[in-house]
Amino acid sequence: MPEVDIREVDSAEVEAPPVEVPESEIPAVVVPPEKAPQEQPEAEVPPVAAHVTAQEEKLGFFSRLRRGLGRTSDNLVQGLGNLFLGRKEIDDELFEELESRLLMADVGVDATLDIIRRLTQRVSRKELTRPEALHGALREELLALLQPCEQPLDVRGHKPYVILMVGVNGVGKTTTIGKLAKHYMESGKSVMLAAGDTFRAAAVEQLQVWGERNNVPVVAQHTGADSASVLFDALQAARAREVDVLIADTAGRLHNKDNLMEELKKVVRVMGKIDPSAPHEVMLVLDAGTGQNALAQAEHFQQWVGVSGITLTKLDGTAKGGIIFAIAKKLALPIRFIGVGEAVDDLRPFQAEQFIKALFDNDNAPV
Incomplete structure (x- = not known):
């Protein structure tokens, strides 16, 4: 069984579509939690916010939402x-x-x-x-x-229930995966992670840190491996272990790069060879701070791979949170989760009434 080899890849490798491999030819490494690396992954998307104080942790989610x-x-x-x-x-x-x-x-x-x-x-x-x-x-x-x-994601009905995470670079996909793993673990589900972002050198390592933190296995290959091959192996492993939820990472890709979007379509096709209904959720991660550009991203991903749900991150760092209304009107897609901070518990299922209450809570409303 090959070791996970973390190496840097240049931008040319990122742009180039992988060679068509209809199924896995290189067995993936299933990294058990206890063997995951201990070091911190790339600083720009830390697994948890080290600076979160004890006082902040004690705040209820509504208070954090209102603040965010x-x-x-x-x-x-x-x-x-x-x-x-x-x-x-x-x-x-x-x-x-x-x-x-x-x-x-x-x-x-x-x-x-x-x-x-x-x-x-x-x-x-x-x-x-x-x-x-x-x-x-x-x-x-x-x-x-x-x-x-407001349509919560129901992961019952398929085992494993496969969630394919997609989005452009920098929106927080891998961090969101770690938080989702914690969410489903706390609800009593068994979880496996698949390191399908094989282009970014730190991505596999980052996901393994999340796996170790949440005590869940991570399926991975070396940097530069075929993403579809990794996810094929991950789905086989999840079925063999009777895992409830498989959350699959993918490389961040520009929505207007046809070759990279074709590679994403290939991932969907390959997973369908094991389970014709997989993936059961194509979850698009959007950064609220990108404003109206998020709509263009969503429309392109929807066209290529059929997005079935949205997670909106980084609402706490922007004045452009109104984009959630544009998304609701233009896309009419379920908003599964929203993120209002770096802590694990700052990602929660979307509740429309709670969101509006937090938005208006500090307004000097007329009486």
Whole structure:
């Protein structure tokens, strides 16, 4: 059985599509938790935030969510009371200012126009007569936009249930995998990880650290190996061990690079040779800080591999969290998880009402 060989690969290797290998020719290494490396992987995406204080760990998730959405709240809802205060009527000027605020918060053109249209209709029906009433009405419309996307991922029905993680470079896929592993372990599921990101030298090592931390096995090959081959072996191993959930990493790839997207399609085809229904979830990881570019990423990945769910990360580091509304309106895909920090518990299943409450919680709402 070959050892996992961690080596640097240059950018040319990353761009080049792998040779077509319909099934695994090199047996993958299943790394048991106790043999995983102890050293810290690349600093830009640490497995856990070492600086998380004991006080922060004691905060409930809602408190962390509210804090994480602080910049988005400042950009979107803070000061709405002042916008409505002193106005005697709801007029076109008020709607124009509200529209500008929504667009500046990356809510997106389609979602913004839909919200303004629905609010205008409510004014026409005399349901809203005072400017202050728009505050509550806006909150209701934003909630209504998100609620259809609140669809928790149910991993029952297949064993193993295969989650294929996809996304561009730097969105936090590997870190998200580690947090998902913890989430499913805590819910009583057995988990296996597959190191399908064979281009980035530190990716295998990073995933092994997560495996050791969560006490789950990691299937890996050497850097530069065929990703489809690794995931083929991982699915075989997961079936043999009767694992509940297999979470498969893939290399970050630009959504507009056709050769890399073709390689992703190959991964799906190869896994289907073992289980025609696999992968059961193609989870696209998006960085909230990329704003409207996240929509373009999602549309391309959806076109190539059929995205079935979204995890939105890094909501705590951006004022562009309004992108979640653009995603809900434009894509109508389930939002499975949201991330509002670096700690393991800062990734949670998406709940629309909780999200809206956290967003509006610190606003000086009119009374």
